[in-house]
Amino acid sequence: MGFNGEALTCIRGDRLVFEDLDFDLQPGGCLVLRGPNGSGKSSLLRLCAGFLAPAEGRLRFDGLPIDDDREAHRARLTYVGHLDPLKPVLTVAENLAFWAGMNGASEAAEDALARFGMAGLADLPARYLSAGQRRKVNLARLATSAAVLWLLDEPTTALDDTAVAALTALIAAHRAAGGMVMAATHIDLGLPDAATLRLETPRLPVAVDFR
Amino acid sequence: MTGFWLVLRRDLSLAFKQGGAAMLALAFFVVTVTLFPLGVGPSPDILARIGPGVIWVAALLSALLSLDRLFQADLEDGSLDLLVLAPLPLQATVLAKCAAHWLSTGLPLIAAAPVLGLLMNMPAEGIWTLLAAMVLGTPSLSLIGAIGAALTVAVRRGGVLLSLLVLPLYIPVLIFGVAAVDAATVGLSVRPHLLLLSAISLGSVVLAPVAAAPALRLALE
Numbered sequence: 001m002g003f004n005g006e007a008l009t010c011i012r013g014d015r016l017v018f019e020d021l022d023f024d025l026q027p028g029g030c031l032v033l034r035g036p037n038g039s040g041k042s043s044l045l046r047l048c049a050g051f052l053a054p055a056e057g058r059l060r061f062d063g064l065p066i067d068d069d070r071e072a073h074r075a076r077l078t079y080v081g082h083l084d085p086l087k088p089v090l091t092v093a094e095n096l097a098f099w100a101g102m103n104g105a106s107e108a109a110e111d112a113l114a115r116f117g118m119a120g121l122a123d124l125p126a127r128y129l130s131a132g133q134r135r136k137v138n139l140a141r142l143a144t145s146a147a148v149l150w151l152l153d154e155p156t157t158a159l160d161d162t163a164v165a166a167l168t169a170l171i172a173a174h175r176a177a178g179g180m181v182m183a184a185t186h187i188d189l190g191l192p193d194a195a196t197l198r199l200e201t202p203r204l205p206v207a208v209d210f211r
Numbered sequence: 212m213t214g215f216w217l218v219l220r221r222d223l224s225l226a227f228k229q230g231g232a233a234m235l236a237l238a239f240f241v242v243t244v245t246l247f248p249l250g251v252g253p254s255p256d257i258l259a260r261i262g263p264g265v266i267w268v269a270a271l272l273s274a275l276l277s278l279d280r281l282f283q284a285d286l287e288d289g290s291l292d293l294l295v296l297a298p299l300p301l302q303a304t305v306l307a308k309c310a311a312h313w314l315s316t317g318l319p320l321i322a323a324a325p326v327l328g329l330l331m332n333m334p335a336e337g338i339w340t341l342l343a344a345m346v347l348g349t350p351s352l353s354l355i356g357a358i359g360a361a362l363t364v365a366v367r368r369g370g371v372l373l374s375l376l377v378l379p380l381y382i383p384v385l386i387f388g389v390a391a392v393d394a395a396t397v398g399l400s401v402r403p404h405l406l407l408l409s410a411i412s413l414g415s416v417v418l419a420p421v422a423a424a425p426a427l428r429l430a431l432e
Contacts, residue, residue, distance in 0.1 A: 049296065050296075051428075051431045052432055071298075071300075074297070078296070079292060081292055082289070083288055083292075085285075085289040085292070085293050086288065087221070087225055087290075089229055090224070090228070094224075098221050099293060101213065101217045102218075102293070102298070102299065
């Protein structure tokens with residue numbers, strides 16, 4: 001049951017990012033990824049989302065390899081990356097409603113915005129938002145999503161304390177409903193009984209990649 | 212299916228709210244064609260002879276102008292990640308984006324073509340055929356272009372590379388588009404040319420999404 005990875009190896013641009021990595025995430029569970037920059041937290045999340053294929057190892061959801069049914073895997077996950085996918089000329093509400101519509105919303109966009117104290121800005125074009133506000137709109141997507149598995153890549157970037165508390169509450173509610181969360185973070189999110197997966201800097205010589 | 216309309220509507224409202232790309236393509240089209248009477252001299256016979264070719268070539272180049280941003284804007288702000296993950300198959304997303312590109316770029320070109328036809332001293336039957344040929348042919352410009360746009364999505368300043376990839380593929384559209392108008396002017400049947408243009412467009416409706424989707428997935432690795 002749950003979502004797990006066995007003996008995962010990730011190679012990016014001829015560089016070994018991590019090897020022989022295992023994790024196990026049960027329904028209602030939360031896995032916090034910690035580790036220095038470049039240790040592969042983002043790569044692991046992109047692996048779990050299916051953007052990358054592991055060089056070795058296998059990802060399973062409820063015992064079935066995710067490669068068996070890519071469509072089902074995409075339908076059960078939602079991903080928050082480094083970038084906030086907002087179009088500057090569309091309003092906050094239009095941006096959020098688009099993503100909610102694309103993913104089959106479970107909660108109205110206005111309610112999701114209200115969770116992050118953004119309800120008053122719903123009609124503002126997204127180009128006027130600050131970095132933290134953009135991030136809040138991106139995170140409000142989580143509240144509209146019906147996905148079981150949340151993959152969060154440093155979700156607290158640019159957030160203030162109130163917004164971090166709102167995110168923590170959102171994660172707690174999601175877990176209470178049986179959802180799963182994987183989050184890469186450098187700060188303590190204050191999540192009770194969350195498992196921590198520590199990624200180390202690879203021991204092998206690292207080729208410098210200037211890209 | 213709702214996802215398809217959502218993407219189509221979003222891209223259309225982006226095209227019109229940002230204004231830029233679609234109107235730029237139209238302005239480029241008009242200005243390029245207007246340059247020819249100035250360049251080759253206002254001899255009515257010469258203009259009527261080269262008119263269809265000039266208008267088609269200008270249309271190909273105008274369609275290319277906004278193509279490099281078709282997927283790149285979505286890659287840069289992280290939208291492409293989420294479009295790939297969305298339940299809507301990526302092929303359908305590509306098709307919706309092509310439809311939006313055609314509606315915002317192709318349609319204005321078609322609307323401007325008759326006026327430019329008059330400018331080039333084309334006869335009335337030639338202008339009508341030009342309209343029909345453009346309606347049938349321009350969808351393939353957006354669709355074939357989407358393949359190039361997907362392949363070059365991660366390339367900085369990929370616009371030039373995109374042109375080199377896509378323009379050779381536009382040649383059949385150009386040949387049959389011009390041949391249809393020439394046939395109409397000399398009184399031959401335009402049917403075969405229009406049928407071939409439709410075939411190219413229908414073929415690219417099938418092929419373009421199938422080719423562009425894996426290219427986009429590859430760009431996210």
